[in-house]
Amino acid sequence: MGKVLMKGNEVIGESAIxxxxxxxxxxxxxxxxxxxxxxxxxxxxxxxxxxxxxSEVAAINMVYGAxxxxxxxMTSSSSPGFSLKQEGISFLASAELPAVIVNIARGGPxxxxxxxxxxxxxxxxxGGGHGDYNTPVLAPSSLQEIVELTDEAFRIADEYRTPVILxxxxxxxxxxxxxxxxxxxxxxxxxxDWATTGTVGDGPPKTITSLDLDDVRLEERNKQLQIKYxxxxxxxxxxxxxxxxxxxVAVVAYGTVSRIVRSAIKRARDNGxxxxxxxxxxxWPFPVEKIAYYSxxxxxxxxxxxxxxxxxxxVRLAVEGKVPVTFYGRTGGVIPSIxxxxxxxxxxxxxxxx
Amino acid sequence: xxxxxxIAGFGGQGVMSMGQFLTYAGLKEGKEVTWFPSxxxxxxxxxxxxxxxxxxxxxxxxxxxxxxAFLALNKPSFNKFYSHVKESGNIFINSDLITNYAKRNDxxxxxxxxxxxxxxxxxERIAGMVLLGAFIEKTGILSKESLYSALKDVLGESKKHxxxxxxxxxxxxxxxxxx
Numbered sequence: 001m002g003k004v005l006m007k008g009n010e011v012i013g014e015s016a017i018x019x020x021x022x023x024x025x026x027x028x029x030x031x032x033x034x035x036x037x038x039x040x041x042x043x044x045x046x047x048x049x050x051x052x053x054x055s056e057v058a059a060i061n062m063v064y065g066a067x068x069x070x071x072x073x074m075t076s077s078s079s080p081g082f083s084l085k086q087e088g089i090s091f092l093a094s095a096e097l098p099a100v101i102v103n104i105a106r107g108g109p110x111x112x113x114x115x116x117x118x119x120x121x122x123x124x125x126x127g128g129g130h131g132d133y134n135t136p137v138l139a140p141s142s143l144q145e146i147v148e149l150t151d152e153a154f155r156i157a158d159e160y161r162t163p164v165i166l167x168x169x170x171x172x173x174x175x176x177x178x179x180x181x182x183x184x185x186x187x188x189x190x191x192x193d194w195a196t197t198g199t200v201g202d203g204p205p206k207t208i209t210s211l212d213l214d215d216v217r218l219e220e221r222n223k224q225l226q227i228k229y230x231x232x233x234x235x236x237x238x239x240x241x242x243x244x245x246x247x248x249v250a251v252v253a254y255g256t257v258s259r260i261v262r263s264a265i266k267r268a269r270d271n272g273x274x275x276x277x278x279x280x281x282x283x284w285p286f287p288v289e290k291i292a293y294y295s296x297x298x299x300x301x302x303x304x305x306x307x308x309x310x311x312x313x314x315v316r317l318a319v320e321g322k323v324p325v326t327f328y329g330r331t332g333g334v335i336p337s338i339x340x341x342x343x344x345x346x347x348x349x350x351x352x353x354x
Numbered sequence: 355x356x357x358x359x360x361i362a363g364f365g366g367q368g369v370m371s372m373g374q375f376l377t378y379a380g381l382k383e384g385k386e387v388t389w390f391p392s393x394x395x396x397x398x399x400x401x402x403x404x405x406x407x408x409x410x411x412x413x414x415x416x417x418x419x420x421x422x423a424f425l426a427l428n429k430p431s432f433n434k435f436y437s438h439v440k441e442s443g444n445i446f447i448n449s450d451l452i453t454n455y456a457k458r459n460d461x462x463x464x465x466x467x468x469x470x471x472x473x474x475x476x477x478e479r480i481a482g483m484v485l486l487g488a489f490i491e492k493t494g495i496l497s498k499e500s501l502y503s504a505l506k507d508v509l510g511e512s513k514k515h516x517x518x519x520x521x522x523x524x525x526x527x528x529x530x531x532x533x
Binding site for chain 2: 003030031114115170171174175177256259262263335337338339
């Protein structure tokens with residue numbers, strides 16, 4: 001097949017299908033509608049099922065139902081629609097149901113606009129809905145990485161029985177670049193003996209629920225969830241370091257913004273500035289160890305985001321005050337330019353030299 | 355070799371397709387490419403633009419702040435990006451629609467009567483393709499053969515009949531630069 005050109009949204013759809021996702025419940029919203037359209041066209045071709053729900057709330061609850069039956073299932077939305085799904089995501093987390101939920105984020109708050117944004121970072125990484133839970137969050141920065149991380153999202157979802165969030169933005173969803181689908185994928189088979197597929201006298205009836213009126217039992221469920229989250233933190237953290245070996249200052253950025261940062265870093269390197277990039281790929285679990293490691297090596301760190309300063313809090317927690325951590329961001333769907341980021345790197349270097 | 359290209363015009367002038375032709379042609383030549391459209395409400399009636407990067411190296415930012423090439427199809431779009439074009443960059447303008455502007459001496463401006471040429475071929479809507487032809491001839495970033503072959507990919511079966519006319523427009527653009 002070789003490399004093909006597709007929009008980011010379509011790449012998510014094709015990657016999901018290749019990961020064995022046969023069920024998709026969604027509702028259109030810009031800038032992720034191409035994903036819904038792609039699934040509507042492709043899923044019948046692979047004997048899957050596409051259903052446009054009457055709302056985002058309905059779609060996430062359909063995901064709950066399909067996942068209970070043990071199949072690989074996905075839904076997607078963009079910021080305002082993703083907020084509507086939060087109750088359902090909390091239910092999925094509590095009932096320990098695997099699913100992949102895509103957020104191609106746009107400018108907020110409220111209805112906001114349709115331009116790219118990273119202002120849903122808190123919502124995605126800190127639980128989002130009610131109750132004590134987290135969901136793994138994967139943030140691709142290129143269309144090729146979507147192929148890899150969509151496959152990973154389904155693997156992690158099944159491995160830990162948890163909803164997994166694939167977080168992108170309008171830029172990632174709308175842009176095109178060549179992708180190769182013929183890459184190594186995880187083909188692990190999962191035995192879902194917990195799925196409610198009906199019993200044939202082979203054991204007691206199975207129950208999937210997020211309700212438990214007994215406080216002690218619910219606390220036990222919470223403890224089990226926390227044990228699971230600890231395991232995910234220990235094994236599923238993903239991060240990329242770029243030009244960090246000799247770096248004297250560092251930029252932390254994720255997703256599409258990290259590509260703008262990369263260009264700015266090259267510009268700064270051309271002028272002899274030793275700057276590198278730490279790019280969290282999993283936003284939860286957050287790459288605390290890697291950032292802590294480099295906070296002993298660099299003199300200063302800046303976090304660049306398309307929001308008012310969200311991931312910077314996690315960076316500061318990881319750095320523990322060892323070096324200054326500053327922030328630069330644009331909001332409302334404005335994309336920071338390479339020049340702006342370059343200027344920020346220069347002023348950080350000037351500050352360090354003082 | 356690397357070109358960072360912004361194409362801008364009114365919605366309906368074929369800006370997005372022009373970007374796709376370049377992107378598909380780049381892929382055919384084994385180059386690294388990105389295509390990033392403006393997808394806001396400005397597409398309806400107002401200005402639309404697309405950023406295309408064609409490079410021998412993997413592309414970092416798909417967002418361009420200093421284009422090395424700028425193809426302008428109308429005055430509002432021209433005004434929006436004119437001052438951002440990188441020093442010694444190439445600007446290709448449809449001089450039938452864009453007149454009376456302050457000349458920059460640090461860039462190369464190619465004034466092309468694209469609408470007239472397109473009308474002569476038979477459809478003024480292919481004016482942009484004349485600029486594309488001029489662009490590949492001037493920069494040498496893509497061959498005309500790969501651009502021709504990209505027409506087929508982007509236009510598809512339903513618009514196949516438009517290919518000869520588009521080829522003619524590309525060729526005219528190439529000739530303008532050769533003269």
